[in-house]
Amino acid sequence: MNLTVETFPTLRDAAGAVGDKARYLGGGTLLMRAVNYGDKAVERIVISREVDRSVRSEGQGVRIGAGATMADVLAAGDLTMLHPVARMVGGPAVRNMATVGGNLFAAAPYGDMATAFLALEATVQMADGQSLPIESFLSGRARMRGLVAAVIVPRVDPATFRWKKVSQIKPKGVSMLSIAAVLRGAGRVDEARIAFGSMGPTPLRAKAAEQALRGCAPDAAGIAPALAVCCDGLHPVDDELATAWYRRAVAPVHLKRLLLGVQ
Amino acid sequence: MMAGIPLTFLLNGAEIGVFVDPGANLLDVLRRGAGDLTPKQGCAQGGCGSCTVLIDGAPHLACLTLAQNVAGRRIDTTAALATGPDLHPLQQAFMEGFAAQCGFCTAGMLMAAKALLDRVPDPSRDEVIEAISGNLCRCTGYEPIVDAILTASARMQGRSA
Numbered sequence: 001m002n003l004t005v006e007t008f009p010t011l012r013d014a015a016g017a018v019g020d021k022a023r024y025l026g027g028g029t030l031l032m033r034a035v036n037y038g039d040k041a042v043e044r045i046v047i048s049r050e051v052d053r054s055v056r057s058e059g060q061g062v063r064i065g066a067g068a069t070m071a072d073v074l075a076a077g078d079l080t081m082l083h084p085v086a087r088m089v090g091g092p093a094v095r096n097m098a099t100v101g102g103n104l105f106a107a108a109p110y111g112d113m114a115t116a117f118l119a120l121e122a123t124v125q126m127a128d129g130q131s132l133p134i135e136s137f138l139s140g141r142a143r144m145r146g147l148v149a150a151v152i153v154p155r156v157d158p159a160t161f162r163w164k165k166v167s168q169i170k171p172k173g174v175s176m177l178s179i180a181a182v183l184r185g186a187g188r189v190d191e192a193r194i195a196f197g198s199m200g201p202t203p204l205r206a207k208a209a210e211q212a213l214r215g216c217a218p219d220a221a222g223i224a225p226a227l228a229v230c231c232d233g234l235h236p237v238d239d240e241l242a243t244a245w246y247r248r249a250v251a252p253v254h255l256k257r258l259l260l261g262v263q
Numbered sequence: 264m265m266a267g268i269p270l271t272f273l274l275n276g277a278e279i280g281v282f283v284d285p286g287a288n289l290l291d292v293l294r295r296g297a298g299d300l301t302p303k304q305g306c307a308q309g310g311c312g313s314c315t316v317l318i319d320g321a322p323h324l325a326c327l328t329l330a331q332n333v334a335g336r337r338i339d340t341t342a343a344l345a346t347g348p349d350l351h352p353l354q355q356a357f358m359e360g361f362a363a364q365c366g367f368c369t370a371g372m373l374m375a376a377k378a379l380l381d382r383v384p385d386p387s388r389d390e391v392i393e394a395i396s397g398n399l400c401r402c403t404g405y406e407p408i409v410d411a412i413l414t415a416s417a418r419m420q421g422r423s424a
Contacts, residue, residue: 003284003285003286004285004286005268005285005286005329005331025329025332027327028327028328028329028332029309029324029327032288032326032327032328032329033307033308033309033327035286035288036288036307036308036326036327037307037308045285045286045329047329047331047332071321090309090397091312091375091393091394091395091396091397091398092321092322092375092378092379092393092394092396092397093312093315093322093323093324093375093397094309094324094397096318096321096322096323097323097324097327097328171392171393171396172396
């Protein structure tokens with residue numbers, strides 16, 4: 001093993017050290033897995049002594065430190081809306097380790113929390129002070145150099161937030177796909193934000209479906225046009241959980257159940 | 264050969280010092296460095312739970328834990344569950360209820376269950392299922408394991424089961 005481990009006093013210092021073969025260690029559920037399997041792309045493990053696990057109100061939202069684990073999210077009274085999302089990530093041991101910051105970098109079929117953040121239009125705060133809308137962060141993720149310091153989740157009426165994770169294994173398994181949505185309006189949809197996980201290299205917004213939903217009645221007939229276009233712009237792949245064809249075939253079914261609130 | 268990094272931590276209540284390679288995971292250090300063979304390596308990617316240990320009382324996957332990060336922390340494994348010849352109530356219930364067949368998942372199951380009972384002494388069946396949802400068993404079909412954990416819980420509460 002030719003690995004080295006470099007420890008830095010602050011996240012900002014650690015951010016300066018990450019690079020092509022130097023990867024940041026958060027909870028370890030992604031990086032240690034690569035290390036255990038001898039991934040040649042990892043030569044240096046970068047650690048920060050400063051780990052922000054705090055959850056606190058900030059402006060119109062809730063700020064979650066990137067080092068907060070899924071268990072920390074579940075313990076935060078300010079984040080009850082995200083509890084169903086966090087609860088579906090792994091078992092208790094994984095939730096004690098996996099961090100919010102790491103989830104933003106998790107490739108499909110992981111990244112359920114990032115999918116929820118995308119529907120909620122969260123803001124990603126980088127260690128260098130830069131702030132990015134989550135959608136830009138995710139689309140530029142592959143080229144990203146730097147570390148996430150925190151995620152700011154805007155406060156929304158919890159009744160408008162919906163979440164569904166579809167797994168082949170019960171009570172829980174890896175996502176075959178996941179959907180997070182924010183739906184506003186009474187009697188008709190005024191605004192819809194829909195994010196799909198595991199339907200592309202990163203969580204993606206279903207923009208065509210969002211547009212088709214605007215002004216529609218939230219019933220089976222009203223949402224039908226949105227369901228027809230819900231996979232536009234998504235790029236599911238074949239993997240061991242499902243084929244891309246199958247994901248495209250069932251995505252509208254699961255979106256329909258989510259929008260209509262049926263199981 | 265790269266020089267090892269000195270590491271000390273509490274293993275089952277006793278302070279232990281080992282030299283670890285950079286990037287070594289806690290599971291390797293427990294098994295090869297400390298000689299505690301109770302945590303098992305199943306998948307080495309966080310999918311099976313057979314390496315579950317308690318770090319400062321909370322369940323963690325030893326295979327995904329960078330060993331250096333446990334400096335000064337308390338690690339508990341199945342090795343210290345029994346008191347002398349007396350099995351822990353969880354172990355006793357697992358044995359009586361045929362909750363182990365090949366036994367490879369058992370140490371991880373026991374630690375996941377202990378973490379639950381330490382926090383929730385009288386869990387519901389659903390809470391037990393949730394507590395072991397990160398631990399795979401390919402032999403038993405899980406029901407005997409869930410039953411055994413509930414039996415142990417009842418006995419530890421002084422109820423018969």
